[in-house]
Amino acid sequence: MRRVPVDQLKTGDRVAKDVYADPAGLPLLKAGIRISDSYRESLKRAEVPAVWVDDGLSKGIEPLEVLSEQTKRRATLAIRDAFRDGPTTLVTGKDMPDKTVREMIDVVDLIIDEVAQNVDAALALNDLANADGYTLKHSLAVTTLGLSLGLRVMQRYGWFDAKDKLRFDDVHGRLPALGVGLLVHDIGKLAVPPEILQKPGPLTPEEWVAMKTHPMEGVRILQHATVSPLSRAVVRSHHEQWNGAGYPAGIAGSKIHQFARVAAVADVFDALTSDRHYRKAWPVQKAWRFIIERSGTHFDPEVVNVFKSSVAPYPPGTDVTLSNGTMGIVKDVRPDKLTTPLVRVVFDATGAEIAPQEIDLSETPGLTIIDEA
Ligand SMILES: [Fe+2]
Known part of the structure; x- marks a missing residue:
């Protein structure tokens, strides 16, 4: 799964984890539900910043849970x-x-x-x-x-x-x-x-x-x-x-x-x-x-x-662009290599989808993450 800001959610995206607007109440959206226009509006109204979404590209990527x-x-x-x-x-x-x-x-x-x-x-x-x-x-x-x-x-x-x-x-x-x-x-x-x-x-x-x-x-x-x-x-x-x-x-x-x-x-x-x-x-x-x-x-x-x-600067589930122009999702981060995580590359430099390729940035010295401004 990966974490998608609410304004970038697409209709049909599948919610991967229950979304709470009120953590003491019932979930606003249950895991498994697909995003519609009206769900996106309710998420915005409830000021939910981002939602964990399941897609083929991020399969097997799990967030690091700090609290239950x-x-x-x-x-x-x-x-x-x-x-x-x-x-x-x-x-x-x-x-x-x-x-x-x-x-x-x-x-x-x-x-x-x-x-x-x-x-x-x-x-x-x-x-x-x-x-x-x-x-x-x-x-x-x-x-x-x-x-x-x-x-x-x-x-x-x-x-x-x-x-x-x-x-x-x-x-x-x-x-x-x-x-x-x-x-x-x-x-x-x-x-x-x-x-x-x-x-x-x-x-x-x-x-x-x-x-x-x-x-x-x-x-x-x-x-x-x-x-x-x-x-x-x-x-x-x-x-x-x-x-x-x-x-x-x-x-x-x-x-x-x-x-x-x-x-x-x-x-x-x-x-x-x-x-x-x-x-x-x-x-x-x-x-x-x-x-x-x-x-x-x-x-x-x-x-x-x-x-x-x-503290991990690129937590699992984060979308990243690499210095060779390819794009992917952070798959895993090791405590001793926080700035060089394991990345699943899913788009080539032209933006076309490619067969997922896992790259350990700690072992590819020429390749780095390009930070957003
Ligand atoms: Fe304060």
Whole structure:
């Protein structure tokens, strides 16, 4: 199967995996159904970015699953509850209900289990995009990527305790606090007017001032709740930058909590690879390069090193053009050869279909993938 953006779906294309507009509800389209004009319209209305399609050319190509459907559904419900209870907490100053916080912690445990099982695998995040609404989908994707990166960053570089001692023990014990912080990192957006959040164009300086209140509003919402201070550090500092150019505090380097430095990479990468009101999603590979080019300026170099060696720039199911003009679909990606995947070539340089040919780019030095601009 391969992943096809909704506006490139053709009538008659066969859906390969259930499509959810609401991951907590019933599927919008079931696997096996063929795309019609009206289905394409409903997909657009439900803001579904892309659909996995089965065709002869991509037979046997499977997406890398990061999370099970069941965990995705439960996590989406937990995030939705936290966002439902947030406004009351904002207005009344009352605690977020214990039940909501407990469910977040339980869901984070499930995500950690699935992420930890895949710690040596390549990370492909192109299969997470099926939650409804940007914030829910974004919160889940950032949690999954952030936990995967955080686990690897602490294993490779360690973490500093309250006495400023570098430690390599108890890495897994720190993950729940990181996960909860990632899950609700943007909860303060509840305090930002929807006209600003959903504005299709660039924000005015005044609107930016309102937007930039969301980290501290998030801390306010979570102030009394039984949420770890480490989780609040993620909420407070996920827009700080390594060179001090971020907000709300403008702090730099290791003054920014390690969890927030991890969150910053996960947050920007997922935002760039998602459709937004003001721009279309970037191809994964373009967002991947964006993060790597900003190592040491916007982002913590240690987090970027881990990102570069674990996130796949061309996940399985991606259409690619090679430097000799032929075209194909990424079949498989190996964790130690992320930039040179196995490609099934199905079109020659004139665009004519050819007998599928599998090419291992790590063994064909002259041949590379041509990136979309
Ligand atoms: Fe944010």
